[in-house]
Amino acid sequence: MIVGIDVGSTTCKYVLVDDNGNILDKAYERHNTHTAEKVLEFLIRLEEKYHLSPGKDRVYFTGSGASFIHTLVGGRFLQEVVAVSTAVEKLHPDVRFVSEIGGEDMKAVFIREIDGRRTKQVVMQNACAGGTGTFIEKTARKLGIPPEKLMYMGYKGYSIHRVSSKCGIFAEADVNTLIKAGVPVEEVMASLFDAVVYQNLTQLTKGNTPYPKVLLLGGPNLFFRGLREAWMVHLQRLWKERGVGDFSDQEMEELVVVPENSLYYASLGCVLTAMEEEGGVYQGTEKLRWWVEEGQYQQKLKEGKGGLVRSPKELESFLKKYSSSFSRVTPKKVDKIVVGCDFGSTSAKAVCLSEEGQVVYTCYTLSKGNPIEDARSIFGQIRAFMGDVQVLALGVTGYGKDLMGSVLGADVTVVETVAHATAGLHFFPDADCICDVGGVDVKILILRNGSVVDFRLNSQCSSGNGAFLQGVAERFQIPLEEVADRAFSAKAVPSFSMGCGVFLQSDIVNQQRKGWKAEEILAGLCAVLPLNVWVYAGNINNLAQVGRKFILQGGTHRNLAVVKAQVDFITSRVPDAEVYLHPFPGEAGALGVALLALEYYRRGNKSNFRGFPLLEKLNYRATTDSRTVCRWCPIHCQRTFIDVDVGYGEGREWSQVPLEKGWIRLIVGNACPKGLVEDERELAVIKERLRRVQNEFPNVAHFVKKEAFRYRKEKQGVG
Template sequence: MKRLGLDVGSTTVKALLDDGSGAVLWQDYQRHDTKQAEKVLEFLQRVEAECGFAPGVDRILITGSGAGLIAPLLGAKFVQEVVAVSAAVEKLHPEVNFVSEIGGEDMKTLFFSPSGDGKSKQVFMQSACSGGTGTFIEKTARKLKVAPDELAQMGYTGLDLHKISSKCGIFAETDANTLVKSGVPVPEIIASLFEAVVYQNLATLTKGNVPTPHVLLLGGPNLFFKGLQEAWRHHLAKLWNERRVALPEGSSPESLILVPSEALYYACIGCIEIGRTEPATVGIYSGTERLRWWISEGQHEQKAREGAKGLTASAAELERFMQNYGQTQRGVPSAAAAASLTEQTVILGCDFGSTTAKAVVLSQSGEVLASCYVPSNGNPIEDAKGLMRQVRAAGFERIGALGLTGYGKDLLKDIVGSDMAVVETVAHATAALHYIPDADVICDVGGTDVKIMLLRQGTVADFRLNSQCSSGNGAFLQGVAERYRIPLEDYAQNAFQARSIPALAMGCGVFLQSDIVNQQRKGWAREEIMAALAAVLPLNVWVYAGQIQNLAAVGRKFVLQGGTHRNLAVVKAQVDFIHAKVPTADVVVHPYSGEAGAIGAALCALDWFKGGQQTRFRGYDLIESLEYKATTNEDTVCHWCPVNCRRTFIDVQIPGAAGRPWSKVPVEAGWERVISGNTCPKGLLEDVKEMKVVKDQLEEARRAYPNIAELVREGAFKRAKEELVPASAD
């Protein structure tokens, strides 16, 4: 009698078949892309055909986050996953006292302690937050453009580490963004990510207990990521030394930390082991007939009862929407296609965003001549080089003015010679009002932030900004699409196929991620989940991030811009939400929604250019030849306040720069320093000496340009001098 152990996890399905005596006949591990039942059916068909696994004869035991739904359909014995893993560990590694299993979207730690004739178990589990899980690592690596094979080989030992939040996947993403924009090398960010994962396990999931040898590391991330194993070995050895944990004589700490080659299959092995102790009639495989029914009919009936309607109720509704919004984006000439326009002096605007860097070329009349973009490579200087290469290749040699905006503007403004460093809200408002001058509200949804600008008489009267949470932004949608292996440009096409969608919770991206996992367990397909994400985005944008409860009070004409609004599924959800709150609203998509920030920066630079001033643009050759080095260590830590930000000093070689020979991290003349990684303006100054210089400059400026209002205020409330003289004795 054969026994099949099946582990239906949040991201993968694992299966292992033994012949009844312990010999493995078949095993496999594959991602299910939210189609848990379909992948289980595929595995069962293969194991029936290849190994003769037979209904009514052989046994099946199933565990994992998706097992509760699937087990009854197969006649399988359901095994709680902690019980399954414990059974495998006790059989294969009786010497182990601590187990860490990191899965796709959960983590477990198990402590084994001697108790009587056996061992007692303490289990701590995290499944409500993605922080510290495999998805957490992969999502951040995707953002850094690190391929899976490269990620698996990246190390930890010997690299400088930086602070990355270990408790929350969203905060960790924000920290990684900050490090990227600070020019920190990608290997150091990945090593810091491994550090955060181990710290999350040891600080949160041990609950004050000390992991003692032997230690067993299980799950895909622990098996596949070399750097994560190195981080575990470093921290456990350090912990054992600090706590004076006695090690077996002659054993090194590294030898007491085990990563078995079958680390993926321990839950499956545990299921089979539990099957040995159960009566032979338990878990008899009933075949795939009921599972097939569930896939073809049952899940759809349940979705119809529990879910909401899709983004469109009918083909006619979708057609009407596409007629109104399907062609709202104007085609921007690529830089290469604008060769005939290159003789004139042009204005260049660049937007260095969190996920992409964009450049737009304007004529002196404000017409968009060309645009180009590069995916953010995690280094603003390299992004700038990539953009300038494309603009130059198109033949635009005469740059009259350069405007910058986005996350990278402050770092790059002196390096590339910007004439205008424009705050993002100003840039986006300028771009919107240039094309839609009667706008009341501008909603810009970018890669990692949301900006809502409320206008009165053509000026920004108020704004809302959310850059600390991924809820409602484009990167979250992109991350989900990538996880489902769907190109971002096909997002809307897939989402519009959903006839019904699950209800997802508004709010924190971590809880939203957890909600997605729960819906996957119920059988919701990826296109339905993607449609649901688009549907909940307006709630996150307007209510959660924008804190706007009454849309009707903020205006009638709404402008949608930002790269996320290139996704028509998002536009459909936004239009429906706004019309539900403001039936008479006029919702307009910016004609250049993805390039709005760059256009705004260019328009501001155009105004500056019309003043007749000479551009500071350093030229293509100098930018292309820029050499730089980044330093992050104890000497770069900011000590202006107790936060002690770990800053990065980026030194760029620029002719004529004064250098900083007096610094703790000195650089000679010909190098200019840019400081990043600080959380307040004080962090832009290295130390007290530089602070004194800046204060002297401020005092000089104050004397040269006195504050008239301050002088009037002092004069108005100053008592006359003679009133202060005591009265004469006479």
């Protein structure tokens, strides 16, 4: 018998055939970073069920995680592109282009026939998450889409929005923008399918034309209906533009094929290669067992470094100090409250204060991809617990502050840096630095005498933020509440390089190949997070100049393994540093804006909050199409018009997207203030407002410069 085993970045596959090439068994399973353990499990299964025999049967390996494992069982290694190409050539002689999309890589094979000879040109991309299956799954999880629904989500018939296809990190930022703009999740996923296909066609084809017949391989192409539809549409358009042919939809179904065994083509390539050559005689599992039980741990100690804690006593001392830092709020019903809301990129949070400033209730919801729905969930939770309570004041911060501030009737809307500074200084008025690590950004606020004198913000790279850690944990199927315990259990951790999140993803794959387990990888990522936060994102190399009293807040710091890494990093550079964990790390933004709203109320102001009933019955619609594209400059931002029925709006009957009276329009997705207006009349109003602001708040430096040069010219004239 012959076994072909494909050890991929996220899954392991095998195909077992007899002497005649008949498939006896096959399997496709996630390995959750335990690649050696999964291969051992496969071989034991085949020995017990099919009597796979050492010295008699043969085994061939391929895949990113097999380059070392194959030596332990006597198998022969075959490069995965060669394996896939071999299977395609044998099974589909009429195919001219192959695209295989995996969990963390993508491959393209051009097959040409010149003078009766078939030639192959192979291109592979495994350095970036953009265009791969893992990125699709990660985005779906972010939007709360279950796998069984994701499989059937479509592409045709939906409005497509611009999503960066060159870099997975930029694509994630674009998806966040669409979510904040209230774009329906169906359109977000259709846009993502579009970006993945576009990335494959531009990055891998290098300008060459993929001629029919086309073969689509890999799990994403097999499982995601929308991705297959996007391939059909893009190839149909491409072939028409380049004169290959003007094919009907029915013809495209024949020319673009997803075979039944598309998951196993690398394994089949191994088997087909083994049938034509000698070697790869199976030597049994003894060495592989030793590696799993002892060898890999010894190797890890040589290559990596010690865990996050050196002893149980050290862990106990740390947990005793910092686990008690979290404030456990006992929900309390009161008649009047002040509410602070933080509409973030991954979740929405709310903090309710009593008139005396006591925290009486907190709640949160994972973002549903629409800030209005997030607000309904938050205020629904508040009303369910508090009843018809009176809201004395409402404050809003976060990515969705502008949109939700208008819809809810917020009294205070502030940027996140102000909200987080207020929350930190409330508990630690003499703080020198507040470090907030959120879902998709990092904020470092440097303070002097209770005022912010400098701040660093990084929201363009996932390196060092909570969403990156969360995404890795989800990929390993580890619940967020277990990440810290699992990370603390690691006795050795791999070394990761500081920097770009994409390169970190590549590092993770490389460490998996070496046998590092999920908990060890997570511990390593926690260990490198401070470098990414302070040096890479914050560009602060000398922490001693920042001060000595550091406050850690933001939802990522609810993970005590991250806190341990932060404390060790800060104290290694500032030995006398005091490092504190905010009592409400995840809700700090909401708490800060709630405190500002409380000040607004105490100054005698009345709240503009529109009330719970209006929010529950709120009628709105979002429009993103060719009519909403901004035409003020060549960038042509793809804006979204969110129209809300509040009962008092003037309407916009003149608009290309007409708006009836009683409604207000919120425009999002614009890159500059001009994008907030639809025509010249509104633009004139904006310009007038800007002139008025400039007159009220003149640029003093410009004024001094002008006066100084005027005086000099006058003197020269006199001379």
